[in-house]
Amino acid sequence: MPRFAANLNWMFQEWPLLDRFDAAAQAGFTAVEILFPYEHPADVIAERLRRNNLTPALFNMASGNSAAGDRGLAALPERFAELQQAVLTARTYARETGVRRFHLVSGKADRTDPRAIAAFKKSVTYAADILGGEGVEVMLE
16 A cells, blocks of 8 residues: 655645644645755654654755755765754754654765765765664665
8 A cells, every 4th residue: 555745845835834734634644754844943843743643754954055056965075064964953853753764965066076976975974874873764866
């Protein structure tokens, strides 16, 4: 039997993000995905999940400033400190909400650039070390 998760960044957009949890549950979903939950504290997200009996299927890690064109940090060597903070923030959200999967967003980089390749490997290793110790999977899409 297939199981579906509502992506709360794309679905129920007529509601503010926190109200989308209610909408997803009312629509019959039992799980949700949130690309960027970080506009709300982890405990607030956790309360909405609990209140609606929803399972957090996947969150994205913070991926820079999307308004400025950022699409991730992992393959950007000059942004490793930000990536480290994003991983630590993900760990906090995992502990509070129970989410067990985080998408590590690579960022826009030249995939033939040795520096970008090395940065991506370093970022994946760092995220896996920190989050793996918490029983959290690091997803690459």
